[in-house]
Structures are given as structure tokens and as C-alpha cells.
Amino acid sequence: MSEPIPAVSQGDTNPIPRHIAIVMDGNGRWAHERGLPRTEGHRAGARRVKEIARTCMDIGVSYLTIYAFSKENWKRPRAEINTIMKLTDFFYRREFRELRNEGVYFVHLGDRRGLPRSVEKVLDSIERDNTEKRNLVLSIAFNYSGRSEIVRAARLVAEEAARGAVRLQDITEEYVGRHLYTSDIPDVDLFIRTGGEMRLSNFLLWQIAYAEIWVTDTLWPDFTGEVLKRAIDDFGKRERRFGGV
Numbered sequence: 001m002s003e004p005i006p007a008v009s010q011g012d013t014n015p016i017p018r019h020i021a022i023v024m025d026g027n028g029r030w031a032h033e034r035g036l037p038r039t040e041g042h043r044a045g046a047r048r049v050k051e052i053a054r055t056c057m058d059i060g061v062s063y064l065t066i067y068a069f070s071k072e073n074w075k076r077p078r079a080e081i082n083t084i085m086k087l088t089d090f091f092y093r094r095e096f097r098e099l100r101n102e103g104v105y106f107v108h109l110g111d112r113r114g115l116p117r118s119v120e121k122v123l124d125s126i127e128r129d130n131t132e133k134r135n136l137v138l139s140i141a142f143n144y145s146g147r148s149e150i151v152r153a154a155r156l157v158a159e160e161a162a163r164g165a166v167r168l169q170d171i172t173e174e175y176v177g178r179h180l181y182t183s184d185i186p187d188v189d190l191f192i193r194t195g196g197e198m199r200l201s202n203f204l205l206w207q208i209a210y211a212e213i214w215v216t217d218t219l220w221p222d223f224t225g226e227v228l229k230r231a232i233d234d235f236g237k238r239e240r241r242f243g244g245v
Contacts (some may be wrong), residue, residue: 015236017189019063020056020228021204021211024048025195026219039083044221046087050095053104055225057136059232063185065109065139067203071148074114085115088122088142096126103135109181110144111152139185146205153179182207190235192228194220210242 024045031041049066056064069084096106106126115123119142156179160166166175177183188204188211196217200208214231216223 016060016232017212017235018061019065019186019188020061020190020192020232021065021067021188021208022052023067023191023193023195023197023201023203024220024223025193025197025201027221029195030219030221038080041221042080042083042087043090046091046095048221048223049091050099051225052223052228053099053136053138054102055228057102057104058225059229061136061232063137063139065141065182065185065188065204067144067201068140068142069110069144070141070202071111071143071145072202085119088119092122092125097129099138100129100131103131103133105131105134105137107137107139107185109139109141109149111148112143115143137185139182141203144181144203146200146202149181150206153177177206180206187211190214190231192216192231194218194223210240212238212240 027041027045028038029041030044031038034040052066053064073084074081100106108123108126112120112123153176157166157171157176161168161171182204185207188208191200191204191208191211191213193199193201193213193215196215198215212235214234216227216231218227
């Protein structure tokens with residue numbers, strides 16, 4: 001991805017986060033509370049993404065990253081996995097073009113290996129049809145693992161060092177960061193988890209080093225733009241020291 005939106009420097013006091021990352025938790029519980037199959041919760045959750053993306057653009061957020069499917073999620077029931085895979089096509093046909101026309105630039109974060117060919121085709125189509133407006137960069141973490149991402153970056157750096165392309169003393173945090181999926185994306189400012197769980201779930205472990213964390217009991221299908229605004233309002237009241245005093 002070329003010409004990324006400039007990152008905010010540490011110590012910035014902007015009350016609007018440049019980059020928001022969301023663990024979209026609670027689809028299954030939302031469905032259970034309504035006597036519906038878990039698959040219906042995932043469909044409701046997929047439809048919620050558009051509203052949140054639009055709210056981010058309205059507020060002035062430049063980057064939004066959502067956790068759609070982790071490598072650990074392959075342990076779930078096959079029927080549920082199949083539904084999630086089919087939702088990629090639903091999102092592409094029903095949501096992608098509309099958001100693209102509004103200036104949403106899509107990025108895939110994760111490993112393509114092991115994905116069904118149908119999902120790979122959707123990813124190829126999104127990359128081919130992407131916008132250049134970039135009012136919002138929407139990264140979708142799909143078949144993603146934070147630890148695997150770091151291991152992948154370490155292997156790439158090791159390969160470069162082995163062939164003499166980089167000296168050991170030149171391997172800095174910035175150098176390693178350029179080998180992550182998010183190489184053109186600034187670190188996370190605000191990390192949101194819906195559904196009330198208090199864990200990171202192997203999501204963007206490198207990029208959330210100094211993120212502000214905001215957890216809500218609201219289940220993802222009920223996470224509206226107004227709830228997002230409350231999170232951003234709380235973010236604006238916090239003092240970010242980045243290790244200083």
C-alpha cells in the first residue's frame with residue numbers, strides 16, 4: 001500500500017484516535033439470547049461493520065482494524081466456520097462496493113495459506129477493485145494471529161540478515177515493523193473489545209504496545225456508532241505518556 005496517511009507521533013494529544021482496532025466479540029451470545037443459531041449472530045455482526053466504518057469517517061478516524069477470523073477460530077464447529085467463510089462473499093457483494101465508493105480502502109491482514117479458494121477470490125477482487133481515495137483505511141484481520149505475524153516478520157528479517165542485506169546492528173524496532181502486515185499502518189491508539197471479555201486474544205500484539213484499552217459489555221451486533229463515540233470520548237479524556245511522566 002503506497003502513500004499511507006501519516007502516523008501520529010508519540011505524545012500527540014489529539015482527542016480523536018488515528019487508528020482504532022476492534023475485537024468484534026459477542027456474535028454467538030447475541031444469537032443465543034434471541035434463540036437464533038450462532039450463524040445469525042455472525043451475519044448481524046457483518047452488517048454492523050458498515051455503520052462503524054462510516055462513523056469513523058464522520059469523526060475523523062483514519063484507520064480502522066477489525067478482527068474477523070483468527071487462526072484459533074479454525075477450532076470452531078465446521079458449520080460455523082463455513083458460514084463465516086461465506087460471509088466474505090456476502091460482504092464483498094453487499095458492503096464492499098458501497099464503502100469503496102465512499103473512500104474506504106481495504107487491507108487484508110493475515111495468512112492466505114489454508115483459506116478456501118472462494119475466500120482467496122474475494123480478497124483478489126477487493127485488491128483489484130480497491131479505491132484510491134482513502135478517507136478510511138479498513139484493515140480486516142482474517143486468518144490472523146499476532147504471534148504468527150511476529151514470527152513471520154522475524155523469519156523475513158533473518159533471511160535478509162543471512163544473505164547480508166542487513167547488518168545485525170541495523171535491526172531496530174522500526175526495521176522489524178516494516179516486515180509486519182501493518183508496515184504502512186501506524187500503531188493502534190485505541191483498542192476496543194466488545195462482549196465484556198478482558199483479554200487481547202492474540203490480536204495486533206506488536207501494534208497495541210501503547211494503545212488505550214476500552215472494553216464494553218455491548219455485544220458486537222449491538223455496537224452502534226453511538227457506542228463508538230462514547231469510547232472515543234473516553235479516549236480523549238485520557239493522558240497518554242508513552243512511558244514518560
